[in-house]
Amino acid sequence: MxxxxxxxxxxxxxxxxxxxxxxxxxWTLFAGSVIAIYWLQPSIRISRMDFIFPTATLALVVxxxxxxxxxxxxxxxxxxxxxxxxxxLVLLLAFGRYLAPEYRITPSKPPPIFTVVLWLGVVIxxxxxxxxxxxxxxxxxxxxxxxxxxxxAVLKTAPLAEEVSAWLREWQGQPTSLASATELEWxxxxxxxxxxxxxxRDRQIGRLPALTLxxxxxxxIFFPAFTAGPIDRAERFLPxxxxxxxxxxxxxxxxxxxxxxxxxxxxxxxxxxxxLSLSAAKAEQATSxxxxxxxxxxxxxxxxxxxxxxxxxxIGIGQLxxxxxxxxxxxxxxxxxxxxxxxxxxxxxxxxxxxYVFSPLTRFLLxxxxxxxxxxxxxTGQMSTMIVIxxxxxxxxxxxxxxxxxxxxxxxxxxxxxxxxPYYIKLRTRPRTAKIIEIAGIIFTFHFVVLGWVWFALPxxxxxxxxxxxxxxx
Amino acid sequence: MQxxxxxxxxxxxxxxxxxxxxxxxxxxxxVALNVVCVAADPLPALGKLSAYNPLLGGRERLPYGENPDAxxxxxxxxxxxxxxSHTLAGTDKGNEYRVLLIGDSATWGILLEPGDTLxxxxxANDYRTADGQPVRAYNLGYPTxxxxxxxxxxxxxxRYDPDLIVWxxxxxxxxxxxxxxxxxxxxxxxxxxxxxxxxxxxxxxxDARFVEPSTWDKxxxxxxxxxxxxxxxxxxxxxxTLTGIDQDYPADHAWRAVDLPEDNTWQGFxxxxxxxxxxxxxxxxAGIQVAGDTPVLLINEPMFxxxxxxxxxxxxxxxxxxxxxxxxxxxxxxxxxxxxxxxxLWDRLPGVDCYTDSPVHLTPECSALFAEIVGAAIxxxxxxx
Numbered sequence: 039m040x041x042x043x044x045x046x047x048x049x050x051x052x053x054x055x056x057x058x059x060x061x062x063x064x065w066t067l068f069a070g071s072v073i074a075i076y077w078l079q080p081s082i083r084i085s086r087m088d089f090i091f092p093t094a095t096l097a098l099v100v101x102x103x104x105x106x107x108x109x110x111x112x113x114x115x116x117x118x119x120x121x122x123x124x125x126x127l128v129l130l131l132a133f134g135r136y137l138a139p140e141y142r143i144t145p146s147k148p149p150p151i152f153t154v155v156l157w158l159g160v161v162i163x164x165x166x167x168x169x170x171x172x173x174x175x176x177x178x179x180x181x182x183x184x185x186x187x188x189x190x191a192v193l194k195t196a197p198l199a200e201e202v203s204a205w206l207r208e209w210q211g212q213p214t215s216l217a218s219a220t221e222l223e224w225x226x227x228x229x230x231x232x233x234x235x236x237x238x239r240d241r242q243i244g245r246l247p248a249l250t251l252x253x254x255x256x257x258x259i260f261f262p263a264f265t266a267g268p269i270d271r272a273e274r275f276l277p278x279x280x281x282x283x284x285x286x287x288x289x290x291x292x293x294x295x296x297x298x299x300x301x302x303x304x305x306x307x308x309x310x311x312x313x314l315s316l317s318a319a320k321a322e323q324a325t326s327x328x329x330x331x332x333x334x335x336x337x338x339x340x341x342x343x344x345x346x347x348x349x350x351x352x353i354g355i356g357q358l359x360x361x362x363x364x365x366x367x368x369x370x371x372x373x374x375x376x377x378x379x380x381x382x383x384x385x386x387x388x389x390x391x392x393x394y395v396f397s398p399l400t401r402f403l404l405x406x407x408x409x410x411x412x413x414x415x416x417x418t419g420q421m422s423t424m425i426v427i428x429x430x431x432x433x434x435x436x437x438x439x440x441x442x443x444x445x446x447x448x449x450x451x452x453x454x455x456x457x458x459x460p461y462y463i464k465l466r467t468r469p470r471t472a473k474i475i476e477i478a479g480i481i482f483t484f485h486f487v488v489l490g491w492v493w494f495a496l497p498x499x500x501x502x503x504x505x506x507x508x509x510x511x512x
Numbered sequence: 513m514q515x516x517x518x519x520x521x522x523x524x525x526x527x528x529x530x531x532x533x534x535x536x537x538x539x540x541x542x543v544a545l546n547v548v549c550v551a552a553d554p555l556p557a558l559g560k561l562s563a564y565n566p567l568l569g570g571r572e573r574l575p576y577g578e579n580p581d582a583x584x585x586x587x588x589x590x591x592x593x594x595x596x597s598h599t600l601a602g603t604d605k606g607n608e609y610r611v612l613l614i615g616d617s618a619t620w621g622i623l624l625e626p627g628d629t630l631x632x633x634x635x636a637n638d639y640r641t642a643d644g645q646p647v648r649a650y651n652l653g654y655p656t657x658x659x660x661x662x663x664x665x666x667x668x669x670x671r672y673d674p675d676l677i678v679w680x681x682x683x684x685x686x687x688x689x690x691x692x693x694x695x696x697x698x699x700x701x702x703x704x705x706x707x708x709x710x711x712x713x714x715x716x717x718x719d720a721r722f723v724e725p726s727t728w729d730k731x732x733x734x735x736x737x738x739x740x741x742x743x744x745x746x747x748x749x750x751x752x753t754l755t756g757i758d759q760d761y762p763a764d765h766a767w768r769a770v771d772l773p774e775d776n777t778w779q780g781f782x783x784x785x786x787x788x789x790x791x792x793x794x795x796x797x798a799g800i801q802v803a804g805d806t807p808v809l810l811i812n813e814p815m816f817x818x819x820x821x822x823x824x825x826x827x828x829x830x831x832x833x834x835x836x837x838x839x840x841x842x843x844x845x846x847x848x849x850x851x852x853x854x855x856x857l858w859d860r861l862p863g864v865d866c867y868t869d870s871p872v873h874l875t876p877e878c879s880a881l882f883a884e885i886v887g888a889a890i891x892x893x894x895x896x897x
Contacts, residue, residue, distance in 0.1 A: 287528050292520060320754070320755065323757055324754045333751075333754065
């Protein structure tokens with residue numbers, strides 16, 4: 039999201055609050071989100087892909103909605119209207135090919151109308167088939183989760199993404215020699231995928247509330263949270279969407295303040311720290327150990343201010359539109375241990391992985407006939423959780439090592455806290471000692487996290503290891 | 513959440529009156545700040561506020577960079593900020609024999625690390641004057657060819673109390689038509705116009721190439737780029753301090769041409785259309801006047817002499833032989849007439865391997881040879897003071 043996007047979204051929110059009657063607000067958020075995902079999508083070097091990716095997002099959302107409906111949920115008139123609006127909006131955006139670039143919503147010229155109509159037809163037929171299919175929705179949901187995860191893995195695995203890029207280039211008649219993994223920039227997919235998996239999985243276990251197509255689509259692609267989260271839950275989002283408030287001073291002040299704070303964090307602090315934060319080149323060029331530490335600290339704070347700034351902006355814009363998105367950060371660098379850190383850093387992702395990886399996995403292990411030792415269960419659960427969080431950022435060994443780093447940290451902390459609990463209980467009578475231990479814990483945890491960023495920030499294990507050694511003067 | 517308690521659980525609930533007051537105060541503050549910015553240009557004062565020298569290592573050459581992310585350096589137009597970032601601004605003169613080197617990209621040191629530039633090599637040689645004063649040279653070169661740009665920087669640099677000015681140049685810097693083509697000159701219109709008037713230079717103070725900011729350009733919004741550049745200059749100071757890198761060194765670069773075009777013109781002039789008035793010797797003379805009592809050592813830079821195709825009509829890619837020969841003749845004539853101290857080194861480093869991507873950019877080895885010659889001349893001038 040650029041400053042222009044933020045300004046336009048804020049202005050749109052003010053108009054929305056000032057002019058729209060309550061009954062139009064939900065529909066406006068729905069249509070606005072559809073248009074916004076095309077506008078937010080950055081330009082891609084492979085022809086037409088910056089139109090195809092947002093359209094594919096919509097197709098995935100519609101199919102996912104169809105599969106995750108309640109078994110007895112009928113296709114309503116509202117769903118038909120929402121489907122009609124979706125088709126009309128996609129066609130209108132495709133007509134942008136006849137407009138001058140400065141009047142287009144999409145970053146480049148959309149595909150020919152005939153092609154768009156053809157593909158929309160394919161999606162509509164697929165939707166109709168799924169709707170009429172006698173297959174169990176649970177089974178379809180499982181298949182669709184697998185499909186989403188495969189697409190996710192392909193996009194996040196550099197060699198596979200490069201293969202796909204070459205294939206897409208060939209399809210579009212462009213030189214395949216220029217194919218690169220980085221050009222498959224499918225904006226928002228990481229977040230949309232996790233939202234869709236959440237709804238599909240929750241439908242399988244019967245926890246998902248009934249959502250109309252309009253509600254489901256707005257939830258999945260809600261534009262303030264489209265590019266960088268937070269990953270909201272449908273059952274939390276829905277009540278807000280069904281009761282969108284009008285113009286209120288507190289909402290205006292809170293939303294406006296969050297946006298301003300977010301802009302300050304992202305565009306002033308984080309972008310400034312970006313000039314001096316750790317990179318492979320800078321780490322190699324730095325001439326002193328202290329210098330590498332400085333680069334690493336700058337990276338740690340850049341990452342925090344960048345991400346939490348975006349979250350503040352998303353929450354602020356969401357709040358102006360009447361949706362209270364969940365918090366994603368809670369002073370993570372001031373946490374006294376690594377467990378609490380992970381309850382304060384990218385909270386919605388941690389919760390998601392806890393719900394859909396940690397809990398099912400540990401439940402599975404604990405309900406086996408030959409139940410493993412509790413510590414082994416904890417180790418397996420924490421390690422798997424952290425490796426999944428690592429792989430969510432990209433399928434590479436550096437992210438795996440980063441995940442393992444935190445998995446080990448969480449496990450060691452669990453053992454430590456189990457063994458030292460009586461001592462900490464006694465400490466309640468010695469507040470000064472407790473405070474000193476807390477400060478030491480904060481410093482230790484911060485540095486554990488910061489050292490973990492070495493694996494996260496650098497492109498390969500070799501470079502990360504070299505920097506790691508350099509940090510300790512080796 | 514604790515972080516946002518002040519916002520979500522305020523002591524007094526936010527009401528429309530609060531919103532109105534915030535908006536009014538914001539508008540008043542914004543307008544007032546912009547008016548102040550227009551009325552009292554804060555850029556020079558802000559430029560002098562520098563993290564370099566007190567917090568970060570001073571730069572060994574003036575900020576210049578076309579690829580800031582790789583160079584940890586950037587080009588900006590704020591002379592105050594440029595000098596404030598330089599190590600010169602943070603060094604007490606003490607007992608040193610202070611030598612300021614001005615000039616073009618050859619002085620600045622394109623493709624050379626700071627220690628390999630002419631300045632760096634002079635300092636590495638650890639010269640001492642006959643009185644035992646340590647010679648300390650400062651690189652104030654800037655990578656564009658214009659004597660007027662050199663003059664502007666020299667005029668500013670005189671506040672640092674130099675003992676000697678060393679001014680290397682080549683014919684290209686003399687072209688009167690292109691004196692004001694440099695962005696640094698165009699964006700410092702007032703300084704240059706002042707010099708034109710003060711020394712009666714043969715340039716037009718109303719030249720359209722000067723950037724004259726409108727009232728809007730003087731607001732905070734209008735100056736946002738300049739303000740951002742000031743901040744970026746400070747931020748790039750950290751990686752500069754940590755790495756000692758202030759230039760993008762490409763893994764490979766194009767080499768100066770050996771085979772030359774069959775072209776007998778220089779800047780559009782032919783031998784029969786060229787007039788000595790096309791060369792800005794008046795700017796050189798103004799420089800001597802700006803220096804006042806401080807001696808100025810003028811150096812005709814060493815340059816690549818090709819023996820490739822068409823080398824019978826051209827010395828190198830820059831110069832046809834007739835133009836350069838005529839320039840040298842005029843240079844000698846002016847030096848004699850005005851009593852300048854001139855070191856003509858044009859052919860002193862003739863090795864083909866001495867020059868990198870341009871006929872005047874030296875390799876580290878040849879830069880060292882150049883420094884030995886210049887160092888000897890510095891000591892000679894210092895001995896006569």
